[in-house]
Amino acid sequence: MVTVNKNYLKLQGSYLFSTIAKKVAAYQEANPETKIIRLGIGDVTQPLAPAIITSLHNAVDEMAHAETFRGYAPDLGYEFLRNAIAKNDYQDRGCQIDADEIFVSDGAKSDSGNIQEIFGLDNKVAVCDPVYPVYVDTNVMAGRTGEYNPVRGNFDDVIYMPCTEENGFLPELPEEIPDLIYLCFPNNPSGAAITKEGLQEWVDYANKTGAVIIYDAAYEAYIREENVPHTIYECEGARTCAIELRSFSKNAGFTGVRLGFTVVPKELERDGVKLHSLWARRHGTKFNGAPYIVQKAGEAVYSPEGKAQLKEQINYYMRNAQVIYEGLKNAGYSVSGGVNAPYIWLKTPDQMTSWEFFDYLLEKAHVVGTPGSGFGAHGEGFFRLTAFGTYENTKEAIERIAKM
């Protein structure tokens, strides 16, 4: 008799952003005249940069002629893109990462969900709390997390590393030694950034304990301050303990274009096996490459014109971040993030729960944010706003919030 994967039944409610979407849709239906401003989900609003549009059109034209038509892509991505990534994101920063250590994918969400597959089911996972839900949910689905604990509001066999006001929203090295450590810096949801020294401690810890760090650097393009590492491979020894996940969604507005990549250094070995060969096998067996036209769009991100245009785009969003950060601060809110990240993390006023504040904000200011509790137990009492709206909407949203 067919059985289903019972681990799925341990998942709590539906995926955070689907829940928000449903709530907002219901509110809009009940209040059709109201102009709702969405600063919730981390979706971008600026159009693709001109250099990327040109590259996409050219690639589409290539697909129209037999001589230049492209079928199945190389399993791990086209060399033109892998070379551009290796040079610009790594070698130019002094990090020794080769093109064949880069695996091009359809985005960091897929990669961050799939990467756990190459590990045994007996590994203990450590995550920040609050955390991007995909890391935990995909480990729940695989059966690595134990049962859901309704009292604690999380899973029995996961090591949660609290990120709180007290520790500046930066996790501390866990006492119980984990096998897999998910880290994301600049952080989603808190917007916190880690210094190079801070990250070096994690690399040293992983190398000492034999743990593997899965490092999500999706927001690196927003880093403004010196001494904040853009990649974990800036840290000495990271090649023997870290996998890095990267996205084109936030640095180039590819949320609807879908492109990302994962770096697995060839030295990274556990249990007598090179993780590079396992991930290559997974990629080759379960994935058939990102679309050619999308990989050409990715290449344009690294062209001189692309770089200049995207720098402007990121400055645009970071001006929003500043508007939110300062506007809320002036209105008396306790805020963090927003300096090296497009996320602003605020403490809910008057001891409201995160969802109470969500409803309050939607009702009073018609602004949508993301409840911190949706990211984990230690996110309770916090709330995330994103800088990805338009400048005009962002300004209006903050004015409305200030007047509440």
Place this chain on the structure above:
Amino acid sequence: MVTVNKNYLKLQGSYLFSTIAKKVAAYQEANPETKIIRLGIGDVTQPLAPAIITSLHNAVDEMAHAETFRGYAPDLGYEFLRNAIAKNDYQDRGCQIDADEIFVSDGAKSDSGNIQEIFGLDNKVAVCDPVYPVYVDTNVMAGRTGEYNPVRGNFDDVIYMPCTEENGFLPELPEEIPDLIYLCFPNNPSGAAITKEGLQEWVDYANKTGAVIIYDAAYEAYIREENVPHTIYECEGARTCAIELRSFSKNAGFTGVRLGFTVVPKELERDGVKLHSLWARRHGTKFNGAPYIVQKAGEAVYSPEGKAQLKEQINYYMRNAQVIYEGLKNAGYSVSGGVNAPYIWLKTPDQMTSWEFFDYLLEKAHVVGTPGSGFGAHGEGFFRLTAFGTYENTKEAIERIAKM
């Protein structure tokens, strides 16, 4: 201490098509002057149809302006595409499939690899032998197949259903009752097609035993004969036992564009759980939608112009199939397939093994095909040629083979 997923270590050699690619590359390097004709991997060669190119350009232009820019797609696919699929592929054929039973993805390879995740690890899997390797390999990776048996050349805990000359390359209902049954018709690799009555037997069997059929209909556009079902939902009762996988790779040349979909009827329940809700959860958690521009390309497949242009494209490939089929038959080969499918399945001459014939063909005719044994033990002694080349190359390849 970190452990790896040891099931990966049970996988034999590297992925079939990577092995072929390496062999061909080595031969070409040693014989740089030789014109190799590739009729091996199932990759298309005709450019995208004009209607699809126009739709892609338009969608790219939409991405260039804030008013029409699209970020994250709806989890399960855009409604415009799901509606077009439901109407054209199902409702117009009299099959009751609703748009919200369709899950748009980046291709049938991903879906056929990922679908097993929603089932328990204790399910027994049945596959045709020979078979598309992804079905088996992804179950190996999950740990559902037992150990590799070097004597039999396959896995201990899988039910292999031999598809041989004697049974016309159509599997028989297995004596040992499986939980998950993978079927692909028109078949890859053999090109065999099943009649509606034949498929109805499988649907009845699954409904009687409680098994679930995972039905891969990637090649349905090549069906020429009456009474060959285009979808499993033409069979009565399929809504309570079958999941269908579909691809745009072969009907519209999207191998490098990446688009596919999976149908999970809402009635399909096992172990007290709706499979629709499990797959929706998987899709929402580990995938972030196919690119907007690609989904617009998919929509164009169903436009009147798109349909007319793609019909021509498929006729082009099917003329190749005929050239191969008849050319080989006239040259004295024993051949099947090629009538409702773009694949021709031939018996190797002189008791050669499949890989011996691969080397022989590469050496003597400079033609690349796919060794039948790469698809399973019962593929030994057979060889697959595809109709996806250009007409000129296909003709030349068959002339060369006839002269060997």
